Amino acid sequence: MSNQRIDLRSDTVTRPTAAMRKAMAEAEVGDDVLGDDPTILELERLTAEILGKPAALFVPSGTMANQLAIRCHTQHGDEILLEAQSHVNWYEAGAPAALSGVNCRTIQGVRGLFTAEQVRAELRPANIHHAPTRLLILENTHNRGGGSIWPLDQMQQVCAVAHDAGIATHLDGARLWNASIASGISEADYVKHFDSVSVCFSKGLGAPVGSALAGSVEFIQRARRFRKQFGGGMRQSGIIAAGALYALKHHRLRLADDHLLARQLATGLSKLNHLIIKPETVQTNMVYFDVLTMTAAEMAARLQQQDILMLPTASHTLRAVTSLEVDAEKINRTIDVIRQIVG
Numbered sequence: 001m002s003n004q005r006i007d008l009r010s011d012t013v014t015r016p017t018a019a020m021r022k023a024m025a026e027a028e029v030g031d032d033v034l035g036d037d038p039t040i041l042e043l044e045r046l047t048a049e050i051l052g053k054p055a056a057l058f059v060p061s062g063t064m065a066n067q068l069a070i071r072c073h074t075q076h077g078d079e080i081l082l083e084a085q086s087h088v089n090w091y092e093a094g095a096p097a098a099l100s101g102v103n104c105r106t107i108q109g110v111r112g113l114f115t116a117e118q119v120r121a122e123l124r125p126a127n128i129h130h131a132p133t134r135l136l137i138l139e140n141t142h143n144r145g146g147g148s149i150w151p152l153d154q155m156q157q158v159c160a161v162a163h164d165a166g167i168a169t170h171l172d173g174a175r176l177w178n179a180s181i182a183s184g185i186s187e188a189d190y191v192k193h194f195d196s197v198s199v200c201f202s203k204g205l206g207a208p209v210g211s212a213l214a215g216s217v218e219f220i221q222r223a224r225r226f227r228k229q230f231g232g233g234m235r236q237s238g239i240i241a242a243g244a245l246y247a248l249k250h251h252r253l254r255l256a257d258d259h260l261l262a263r264q265l266a267t268g269l270s271k272l273n274h275l276i277i278k279p280e281t282v283q284t285n286m287v288y289f290d291v292l293t294m295t296a297a298e299m300a301a302r303l304q305q306q307d308i309l310m311l312p313t314a315s316h317t318l319r320a321v322t323s324l325e326v327d328a329e330k331i332n333r334t335i336d337v338i339r340q341i342v343g
């Protein structure tokens with residue numbers, strides 16, 4: 001990829017830095033399926049510590065982390081509650097049905113967020129007609145919600161309704177790091193009320209591969225067996241864990257830079273004609289905007305001709321995500337090019 005290219009498709013496009021590659025090359029490794037890869041053990045220990053959970057498990061992807069959580073919390077024929085636009089519902093290839101045999105019932109959120117009353121409205125008395133509701137999933141930050149952040153008290157109220165009804169809670173925290181940097185609320189405070197949480201090292205943190213699932217010791221023990229069953233047991237995986245460990249130690253604070261760039265992009269775009277964007281809704285590293293005079297696919301194609309990459313996410317909606325691959329100059333060029341395209 002040339003350095004002239006401006007890649008705003010996702011924060012997953014981040015390539016490992018030279019220092020990260022060095023840490024990976026020098027990583028001490030063992031066999032993690034046999035439980036003796038020291039770099040994996042160190043990453044799992046530090047991740048659990050940051051999240052304030054007793055244990056954590058390294059996994060190949062955020063999808064696997066979420067699906068392990070669903071598999072651990074449910075049995076086939078159960079039901080899970082999740083937001084309609086959530087990653088688990090949109091982008092995980094039908095895995096809840098395929099891997100755990102559960103029914104997904106969705107809650108319609110506003111920018112991905114919903115209320116305790118909405119959860120209460122979904123509760124049903126035990127009855128042989130119904131699939132038992134076992135798990136509620138939240139997402140923070142919410143990807144299709146525009147990188148939106150859950151207010152802590154709203155999250156706690158939603159979790160309390162679930163727990164009072166005997167329903168477990170899981171947080172898809174792929175970008176929890178972004179929520180914490182933007183709000184000043186620690187990761188541990190965000191996840192205190194959840195039974196389990198998933199986090200990604202391969203998004204804004206910039207590691208090439210990897211995610212983690214965290215929860216109680218018994219929960220993670222159970223997840224470890226299902227990880228093996230799902231084909232996620234890895235051997236000298238300390239090589240990739242070293243990238244994640246480096247990211248965790250060195251790249252969390254710099255997420256604030258991504259958030260500034262996203263705001264710069266949103267503010268710039270808000271001054272252009274034929275676009276709809278609400279800069280005040282840009283809370284982290286994601287900018288969603290609507291284009292009125294062409295389809296999102298046409299816009300993405302026009303941008304690509306100028307070496308700028310964005311993803312269409314609906315017929316007239318595009319997503320731009322900032323990361324360590326972009327800087328202020330690239331954002332300014334992006335705004336200029338879009339100005340030329342929309343006129």
Ligand SMILES: *Cc1c(COP(=O)(O)O)cnc(C)c1O
Nearest residue numbers: 061062063064087139143172174
């Ligand atoms: C990226 C992402 C994941 C995990 O995606 P993988 O590509 O499987 O690592 C999970 N949840 C959210 C909200 C995401 O944005």
